Amino acid sequence: MGGHHQHDVLAERSSVSQRVTIVGALVNLLLSALKLVVGWMASSAALMADGIHSLSDLASDALVWFAARHAHEEPDDEHPYGHGRFETAATLGLGILLGIVALGIVWDAIERAASGVHAVPGMLAVYAALISIFAKEALYWYTIVVAKRVRSEMLRANAWHHRSDAISSVVVLIGIGGAMAGWSDLDSVAAVVVGAMVAKIGWDLGWEAMRELVDEALEPEQVESAQQAIMAVDGVRSLHMLRTRRQGHQASADVHVQVDPRLSVSEGHMISLAVEEQLKEAVEAINDVTVHIDPEDDEQAIPCRDLPLRDAALDRLKALWPALPDPHRITLHYLSGKIDVDVELPLGQADSAQASDFQRSLQAALEPEPEFGRVRVSFGFIAQ
DSSP, rough: OOOHHHHHHHHHHHHHHHHHHHHHHHHHHHHHHHHHHHHHHHHOHHHHHHHHHHHHHHHHHHHHHHHHHHHTSSOOSOTTTTSHHHHHHHHHHHHHHHHHHHHHHHHHHHHHHHHHHOOOHHHHHHHHHHHHHHHHHHHHHHHHHHOOOHHHHHHHHHHHHHHHHHHHHHHHHHHHHHHTTOOTTTHHHHHHHHHHHHHHHHHHHHHHHHHTTTTTOHHHHHHHHHHHHHHHSSSOOOOEEEEEEEEEEEEEEEEEEOOOOTTTTTHHHHHHHHHHHHHHHHHHHHEEEEEOOOOOOOOTTTTTTTOOOOOHHHHHHHHHHTOOOOOOOEEEEETTTTTEEEEEEGGGGOOOHHHHHHHHHHHHHHHTTTTTTEEEEEEEEOOO
């Protein structure tokens, strides 16, 4: 059920993201044409710069639309961790694009100012700037509301891009008004200000995307919430490693938890499932969790990596314990650099005095073998 629900949420998120992006693209297309044409007709460098700004919005909408189509696809053989990085890559591409556009705008405005030729824009340029202000502010509110609902940092970035375009149009309006009032250089100054605004937005977006690409951890408050959720799980004795990393609007986590060293495999597995579930509930951004179950703190305990695995260990025990009766069950515990051995015998052989002597004889037989630690003998029902 959880998988189906998550798939439905991702599908809705993708659909909404694409719809918002298409609306933004249509508005930007119309505004770009309006400001470029009117800016050229009215000889307003600021309005033409703003038109290029809107054109960059159109290109960014294309990037966002591409990411929205691919970022929410299910994992596949080529992308086993999903497609969340498409969103990050699109944001980085948008930041680089805006940086290039900003350089072009500033360069053109400086050239115009240096030429000494200053045409005075007319009222048509004022109307175009006003239309841009109202249209881009409306786009901002439409996009930011949807971004908050579907928790998309990419849509949120695009919303603020719309807001920045609205603000740049206000600057353009001031520049046009100043030029019409007699301050002829104000139109070029406004164009430079618009270019600087575009550069600032490009830097912010690019820097945020780079932080994701270098696997930056979640915010400290989110990590703290994750730690508290893990330690609240019944059966978790301690937490000695928690790593998180961003991936688009989501995040993944790797965690090492310590449990009772003599738990069954199935109980340890249940604890790992509980840790995964609690972690996802505590931190909404986390959608992928890897839980490593440790019987002891592997950062401090003597490592067990060089000890023989089960088949080799049983062969050595068989040679050391030739008198071990059948049937029997042997459980191995790899702890503190040694192998502790639990030997379970049938109930019919239960005799406390004999069992104590038998346990001592088994322990004594292991003395020459430093890999083996403590022996415990118990009795129970052993299926033939």
